[in-house]
Amino acid sequence: MAERERAATPPRGGVFVPRTTVMDAADLRRAVTRIAHEIVERNHGLDGVALIGLQTGGVPLAHRLHEALLNVDGTDVPVGSLDVAFYRDDIGLRPVLPEEVTDIPFDLTGLTVVLADDVLFTGRTVRAALNALNDYGRPHAVQLAVMIDRGHRQLPIRPDYVGKNLPTRFDEQVDVSSEGVVIGDVVPR
Amino acid sequence: MRHLLSVADLGADGIAEVLRLTDSFVEVSGRAIPKVPALRGKTVVSLFYEDSTRTRLSFETAAKRLSADTMTFSVASSSVSKGESLRDTVETIEAMGIDAIVLRHRSAGVPWRVASWVRASVLNAGDGWHEHPTQALLDCYTIRARRGVVAGLRIGIVGDVKHSRVARSDVLAFTALGAEVVLVAPPTLLPPSLEGWPVTVAHRLDDVLGSLDVVYLLRLQRERTTEALIPSLREYRSVYGLTAQRVRRLPADALVMHPGPMNRGVEIDAEVAGDPRSVITAQVTNGVAVRMAVLYLLLGAGSDLVGDRPAGEEPAPVVAAPERVAVGGPERG
Numbered sequence: 017m018a019e020r021e022r023a024a025t026p027p028r029g030g031v032f033v034p035r036t037t038v039m040d041a042a043d044l045r046r047a048v049t050r051i052a053h054e055i056v057e058r059n060h061g062l063d064g065v066a067l068i069g070l071q072t073g074g075v076p077l078a079h080r081l082h083e084a085l086l087n088v089d090g091t092d093v094p095v096g097s098l099d100v101a102f103y104r105d106d107i108g109l110r111p112v113l114p115e116e117v118t119d120i121p122f123d124l125t126g127l128t129v130v131l132a133d134d135v136l137f138t139g140r141t142v143r144a145a146l147n148a149l150n151d152y153g154r155p156h157a158v159q160l161a162v163m164i165d166r167g168h169r170q171l172p173i174r175p176d177y178v179g180k181n182l183p184t185r186f187d188e189q190v191d192v193s194s195e196g197v198v199i200g201d202v203v204p205r
Numbered sequence: 206m207r208h209l210l211s212v213a214d215l216g217a218d219g220i221a222e223v224l225r226l227t228d229s230f231v232e233v234s235g236r237a238i239p240k241v242p243a244l245r246g247k248t249v250v251s252l253f254y255e256d257s258t259r260t261r262l263s264f265e266t267a268a269k270r271l272s273a274d275t276m277t278f279s280v281a282s283s284s285v286s287k288g289e290s291l292r293d294t295v296e297t298i299e300a301m302g303i304d305a306i307v308l309r310h311r312s313a314g315v316p317w318r319v320a321s322w323v324r325a326s327v328l329n330a331g332d333g334w335h336e337h338p339t340q341a342l343l344d345c346y347t348i349r350a351r352r353g354v355v356a357g358l359r360i361g362i363v364g365d366v367k368h369s370r371v372a373r374s375d376v377l378a379f380t381a382l383g384a385e386v387v388l389v390a391p392p393t394l395l396p397p398s399l400e401g402w403p404v405t406v407a408h409r410l411d412d413v414l415g416s417l418d419v420v421y422l423l424r425l426q427r428e429r430t431t432e433a434l435i436p437s438l439r440e441y442r443s444v445y446g447l448t449a450q451r452v453r454r455l456p457a458d459a460l461v462m463h464p465g466p467m468n469r470g471v472e473i474d475a476e477v478a479g480d481p482r483s484v485i486t487a488q489v490t491n492g493v494a495v496r497m498a499v500l501y502l503l504l505g506a507g508s509d510l511v512g513d514r515p516a517g518e519e520p521a522p523v524v525a526a527p528e529r530v531a532v533g534g535p536e537r538g
Contacts, residue, residue, distance in 0.1 A: 099229065102241035102271075107505045114229040151238040 030202040032189055038182060039197035044163070047179035048077070051161055052084035054177050059128055062091040064156065066127045070145055071099040072115045073134030073192055077163055081132055096120035098131075103144035118148075125153035130177075134192035136162040139173035164197055166190050208320045208327045209499055212338045212377040220345060220381055223498050227346050230494040230501075233270065244271040247304040247504050252278045252295070253330070254285075254310045259465055259489060260330050260339075264307045267496035273504070276303070291315070292322060299323045304504055308332075326503040334368050340464055341374035343495040345382060347488050348419060351460055356383030361413055363389040363445055364423035364472050367396050367434075371464045372423055376404055387413055389445065393434040410445050419460045422447055422472045438471050445472065452477045460484050 039047070059065050062085060069078030075097045082095045101114040131145055142160060149155060163179035168186055184190060184199065191198045206214065215223065233241055249268040251261050261277070268275045278298065280286075285294060291310075298306065305326040308316050313335035320327040331337040348355050360379050366372045366388050379386050386404045388395065399406065407413045414420070425441060435441045442448070447461060452474075455461070461473075461483040469475040478485055 101229070102233070102243040102501075107243055112505065113226065117228045117232045119232075147242070151236060151240070153237070 031205050032191060032200055032202050034191070034198040034200040036199045037196055038199055039180060041195050044179070044194070044196060047163065048080045048084050049088070051177045051179065052081055052088045055081070055085065055130060055159075055161070056089050058159070058176070062089050062093055064127050065091075065130060066094040066096065066122065066124055067130050067132060068096045068098050068120065068124075068145075068149075070131060070133040070141060071097055071118075074132045075116075076194065077134055077161070077192075078132040081130070081161065094122045094127075096122065096124075098145055098148055100141055100144035100148050103148045105140060105144065120152055123153055124149065124155050126156050128157045128159065129155040130159045130161050132161045134163050135190050136160070136165045136173075136175050136178075137168055137190075139169045139171035142173050143171050163192050164190055206503065208316070208329075209338055209503060210316045210320060210327065210329045211336050212341050212374045212381070215338075215381075217381045217383075220342065220378060223342050223495065223502065224346050224349055226498040226502065227342075227491070227494045230270075230497040231491070233497070234490075234494050240270050240272060242272045243501055243505050244268070244273040247271075247273040248276065248302065249273050249305045249307060249500065249504075250276045250278055250298055250303050251307045251330075252280075252298065252309070254280050254291075254308075254315075255331065257309055257330070259492070260309065260337075261307075263489070263492045264328070264330060264339075264496050264500075266493050267500055268305075270493070271497055271500055271505075273304075273500070291319070295319050295322055299325055305500065328499065328503070331370050333370065334373070335370050336374045336377075337370040337464075338374050338378075339492070339496055339499055340371050341378035342499065343488055343492040344371075344375055344421070344462060344464075345378050346491045346495050347462065347484050348460060350487070350491065351484060352418065352458070355379060358384045358418040359387065359416055360384050360419040360421060361387045361389050361407075361410075361417040362421045362423065363410055363447070365394045365425050366390050366423065367394045368426045369423045375421065376402060380404070387417070389413060391435065391444070410447070410451065414451055414454050415456070417455070417459060419462060420447060420455065421462045422467075424464065424466065425468055425471050427468070442471055446474065447472065447477050448474045449476055452480055452482070455482060457482075462488060465489070 056062060067078045067082055069075035078095055082093060085091060085093055097119050099114040099116055099118045101112050104112050106112060129149060133141065146158060149158060159176040161177035162175045164182050165175055165178045166182050166184040189200050189202050191200065233239055251264055253261055265275045303325050305328060307328045307330050308319055309330040310332050313333035315332050316327050316329040329336055329338055345355055352358060362372050362375060376386050380403045387407055388404050389407045389410050391408060459482055461477060461480060463473060463485045467473055467478060477483065
């Protein structure tokens with residue numbers, strides 16, 4: 017989870033207190049491998065498939081999927097990263113600043129874009145990402161890969177590839193890193 | 206932060222924040238569809254009491270690329286010519302429900318007065334000889350884009366410093382970021398006192414030329430300069446003009462900058478503007494992205510992140526409403 021966003025969002029400078037580890041590094045690796053297989057199966061190969069990670073949590077996932085697809089199918093699919101800050105619907109309600117500069121070094125018109133993110137929650141980030149993608153071109157199709165689907169959707173959005181379905185309370189936090197997936201709470205410092 | 210009146214309001218951290226955000230807007234500006242919906246429903250008015258083409262167009266382009274609505278207040282064809290006061294004009298415009306006023310005025314300090322009258326954000330687009338903060342920010346961005354950092358560079362600001370709001374804002378911004386600034390001008394074109402300015406002074410461009418990382422040429426403001434300040438344009442050019450001969454003596458990685466509009470053949474030779482070291486066109490391009498960043502910080506996200514929360518005010522509720530709960534993950538999704 018992005019330090020910067022954590023610092024800027026109320027409660028300001030809150031501390032993440034981990035409670036339970038729900039996936040370890042090996043679980044993550046297996047989930048990435050499985051999703052890679054599913055992407056190949058679903059698209060009958062990898063012709064015209066591209067990966068775009070959502071800043072910031074989705075970017076490492078996109079790169080891990082890229083590596084896994086290389087192993088599974090021998091195909092080097094294009095990878096990009098997308099920051100949706102300027103497309104969010106909560107601008108003005110809370111501090112919304114981009115984490116990184118969007119980097120999509122290919123034309124995605126006609127491609128099947130697999131959006132990757134670490135945690136799917138309300139669906140608002142994905143909504144913003146779908147709008148943003150339209151300004152970069154017209155993909156043939158957009159699919160959604162997430163490591164954790166924690167529920168609580170506020171928009172009609174569903175993932176195509178899921179690492180793990182994780183029922184949560186609305187006010188809990190899910191932290192995905194390369195070491196694993198941890199559920200916990202944020203308490204004010 | 207609600208207004209951008211002076212570079213000094215930002216400080217080094219604020220400038221860095223603007224530059225970081227500008228990177229994102231440079232990316233947006235390079236796309237086939239260079240527009241984001243970030244400021245939908247906001248209205249930005251340009252209120253220019255002094256002539257301008259590039260600054261006004263740059264701000265309006267920036268606002269449009271953020272999906273804000275723009276209005277232009279043209280003083281010549283307005284009720285100002287019927288004698289309406291500044292305050293009445295500003296309050297009338299604000300009554301139409303606007304979010305930001307981009308203001309240029311021939312008198313120093315006017316943006317501060319206007320900011321005290323209105324609830325909208327005020328952006329200083331140049332007040333007299335005083336300040337022009339977005340120009341300084343785009344200059345910092347342009348230098349950073351070419352040289353990586355601003356800190357540690359030696360920047361010569363050459364020419365009519367006395368009448369230049371660009372010079373005042375640039376000195377504040379460059380030195381805040383850790384650059385060394387040399388003013389190069391005849392005594393008649395320097396302010397009466399440089400006390401408190403963190404700069405050194407040279408009176409001949411040739412004395413410092415070889416040591417400069419950036420040569421920042423100011424426009425000789427013929428409309429503000431009475432003829433007595435310089436003997437002749439020709440003599441000015443011979444001592445302070447960046448001529449083709451002088452540009453050859455500049456280091457290979459030096460930058461040539463100018464805020465425009467250029468007096469070709471006076472402070473800069475026509476062919477110098479096309480030298481690979483000249484970033485004058487990049488300054489204009491970056492100007493749009495920098496102004497997008499500033500508008501976005503003032504009208505979109507920035508209120509809590511840069512600058513001036515009143516002392517003692519709590520940043521945000523610790524227990525937030527369900528729609529905007531907690532940290533990092535909540536609305537990611």
